[in-house]
Amino acid sequence: MCGISGIFNFNGAPVDKAQVSEMNRIILHRGPDGNGVYVEGNVGIGSTRLAIIDLREISNMPLYDTDNRYVIVFNGEIYNYIEVGNELKKKGYKFHTDSDTEVIINAYKEWGEDCLHKLNGMWAFAIWDKQEKTLFCARDRFGIKPLYFYKDDTKLIFGSEIKQILSCGVDKSVNDSIIYDYLVFNFIDHTENTFYKNITKVQAGHKFTIKNNEFKLSRWYNLPNTGFMQDTLNLYKDFYDLLYDSVRIHLRSDVEVGSCLSGGLDSSAIVCIMHDILHNEGKSEIQKTFTACYDDPLIDERPYVEEVIRQTNSTKYYLFPDVNGFLSDIDKMTYHQDEPYTGATVFAQWSVFKKIHETGIKVVLDGQGSDEILLGYFSFFPFHLKRNLLNPFKFISEFVNGVKTSNLGYNKFLQNLIYFNTGSVRYRHVLKNSGAFVQNEFASSHNRWDVFNEMIAASGLEANRLSNLWNISIPSLLRYEDRNSGAFSVEARIPFLDYRLVEFIFTIPLDKLIQKGWTKSVLRKSLKGKIPEDIRMRKGKLAFSVPQKKWLTEIPGYLEDTFNNDFRSGKYIDRERILGIIKSGNFNDKILYRAFALEKWMKVFDLH
Template identity: 30%
Template sequence: MCGIVGILNRYEAQSSSLHTSLRCLHHRGPDDRGAWQDEYLQLGHTRLSILDLSPLGHQPMASEDGRYCISFNGEIYNYLELKQELTTLGHSFNGHSDTEVLLASFAQWSTACLDHLRGMFAFAIWDKETQNLFLGRDRFGEKPLYYWYDKEAFYFASELKALLPLLPTVPELDPVSIDLYFHYQYVPEPRTPLKGIHKLPAAHYLQISREDWKFTPQCYWSLENIPPVTGDPATLIRQELEKSIELVLRSDVPIGVALSGGIDSSAIAALAAPKYRDTLQTFSVGYPGRPAYDERNQAEALAKSLKLPFHDIELTTEALVDFFPSLVAAVDEPIADIAAYGHYSGMQLAASQGVKVMLSGVGGDELFWGYSWVARAARISELKDHYLQAPTWKAQGIRTLRKLAQHPLYQKLGQSKKVPIPIQSWFRPGIDLSQMTLSPPDRAVFYELSPDFVEALTYRPHLFTQSLWEHIPLDNPYCLFPLSPPTTLDIPNQISQTLFQTWLVSNCLSLGDRVSMACSIETRLPLLDKELAELVIGLRKNQPDHCLPAKAWLKSALKGILPNEVLDRPKRGFQPPVQEWMHAVVRENLETLTTGHLVELNILSKSFVQALRDEFSNKGRHTFMLYKAVVLEIWYRQIVLSSQSAVRI
């Protein structure tokens, strides 16, 4: 795991330095630092040594013939298999790093090398012969890659804080992105909060020729292209999950597991322990005096049964408030997910024990319908599609049932935990219909099932200044919703793909990468393995599972591996005392909002922010909306404004 940065000049090399940007990426690679340049290109790299700790893994790395040069962030888990294949094709290797294998893969297969890779990555390769720069990013977007360009230069980096010092000027805030941020709590890719700065989307590559200066990101992998799979889901998923964990455990440094009481992290620990018990450690976080949120007892019990060392740390509200500005800076983008503090603290704890690689269960909820609202979105979208295509008499029946289902007694029978599940199932279609939105009609149901999204819609007409409103499309919040009816994917898989392209990559993966790398730790995600994901999506095309209980396939695959008490435990997820933490952060930063940069720049309406402030102070209302504003305000100060004082090229 590393940090990368680079500049491609179209006409002539600038007398520029990557020193400031490399310093900004030191946390991503404290073990080594390197730079390389020729007449038109500069590449920089900071290294966190995981595989081949020798100097032979130093980057940027040039090919033996001098044609190619690479700067690479990530891990290629199947590098040993690729190395063997490439050796038979005539390639030779000096060291044991996956970087050298990746460089040879590109030399052998060009852009098609991406089809051979199993791992997480963001890399840049310069071809001196063709004068082309190639950028590639992994399928799920585990590793970040930002870029900005004008008519004379193309800049890229692993983080915004490293990219901004390179640019001729600091970009302005993007109104469309800011609007999306307040609805989603993050800026969905490929957008960023700043005009002109883009993220290379997950599962995409980009080639830019110095000669014609034209490029368009190209998709090389999609859920739409995965063929159907037949077979027993439990057996096949278990086999593929075991293979994935064996691959991600390839490392020359100590490894830990971020362990909660949930199924995903417990499965990873249980499958890894038999072969790696001597080197594996487990880590968990807890909250003093908050037993409803604290899963340390369950995590410790599992670690003890697996004979793995267990470490834990308690998090307090006071410590969060003190550390909050540094936390926002570490995350690098405005992401209003208060869980970041727990993840960061867990990584700090692991780093204190000498761990450089952490395994995490992120991706399990997204792959196996772990979020109840997502499965419901799929069901409701199917109902909506049927309604829009139904003949008049049938549509009238649907409307009648929808109206009936809005009755409180109907809702109680369909949702109360005291009502037996078989009876609930009779009422569930009506419950789903009662939440079916018909506007906009060309979009599937998605985020409007989130109360936070709906709440943001009510704030929207008042939150922004008129000057900002002029640049925001009216239907902007819905632009990410899947089209209805779908084009090539059935509705459940379309909903699943949208979740991967929004919440997973822009919130979960972005957050996980930044907080772990801020502690110089590499996070690996066995549940986001390419082969495992393709298997699950392929099975789903023959055996829809969105109407089954949450994570039904995964639980079946783990029978006999995890105790029944873990498999049957209700989903809790990573649940810090959210309201208490957000309330404390807002209270500490409340006054800065009315006089801060967002008001000064005519982004937020000063009068409306003052009204929210007063109601928060008097009644404790509007906490999450104000929390999002606080995060954005601190981020702008910590990342954007601080870049203006950096030594610029």
């Protein structure tokens, strides 16, 4: 975990080093171990460093190649840096550090922009070529590490966080279309557009170059279109071997690595595999795990977590997010998130990383990404059933099994089947819900049906999975993960998004991923005997839950003050209606939270 900063002046004006230094200062939380700036005429790049691999100062950034032609700033980790480094050494390259940063800069020297395909990891980096006067920036395949930019006719400003760009005095006008998508559809991070009209997100698998003063943004990665595998005889072994190896290389670090543990299938798999790796490599380390807990047994995961702790002999750290901590940290968390977010689950994750920081751990593994690529969400199930409409026996069998494994009951299950498969029904539903608090004039001035229809991807299972990967789920989860971990100088690593594993998963026939009512069937079968059985075959797994409605019900005065004092979001939110909802005590907590988070964001960043 680090942070990068950069300015390129198209008009040839010299970059103010103090301005790049200020951009660095704003993100010192991301990298308190090193801080550096390089300025050459009309270009300036900077970096803050969280030292993880090769802790020596010689590995601080900006880092130069041996010929002093290239300069790099880099945020992330390259997990196969050892293998790529060895390949480069065979070609005659010399290394002065043991860092993955130097591997990137030499890979760029050898393969140019094609070096991206050699790398396995998470990254956003910028390389300045002094000789060709070329700036090259790239983001990793699935967008685990962030990169944003502002561009006009005279300059380009880029950074790991939006607040860095705002510090350069750019126009802070908000993006009404994105606010509409957020308030009405509950969509965020679903396009290249941000909540700021003039700030753009470099999307996953994209890169940009500036050469001869010409800016070019393009996509460098997409999933290979190889089709589904024909031979599934060794499917479960091959899958497990890839997951095992992903966890193995994600453990490469010169500092201690811990794990987030929710008690669900994904995080439990990572913790158990990590334990097996340490044992198989003869290492005596006892890993540390971190879990958010609650007094409410309906959302508390400790019974499942305890099973994992017993199997792995891990050291457990329990923390208890509550409404008082939420009120204490809400402004700071809003600041670090940069943009609105969809619910108080973000605070639970914030609290986990706060605890991790307090224990001195700098790196953790987390289970994000599995639900989206392995079809873990229940919302995938209706699309799975739709695929079997022409096979009545299989349709009925999967329907009955789905009712059992989801714990929803027949009526609710059938309602969900219709809802998720029918875009027009979903559209009317979200419009009706948002009508409870969105300003009528604002709502009537937008027609975003095309965006909604594209994002929900109701046409089929594979289209819906791809939308979850690239648009409506993983991008927002990764943003939360990055900002919450970065706020506490912690690096979060995501083994399920190792590109080798993701590409393999997308070759698995869809009917192997959901089977006999079970979502994530391949993961469950591959983990037989590897994790506690109660977790492997757990029904109705909770999402990363918090008692959001209970918390909001306990703070009506605070909510009313938020909308009464220095009200900022009046263009979007009908204050009288939202106050009426709060006073009634009978509200949809998801809708109320979105209005609350928008108003908080506008206050924290002084927006109008």
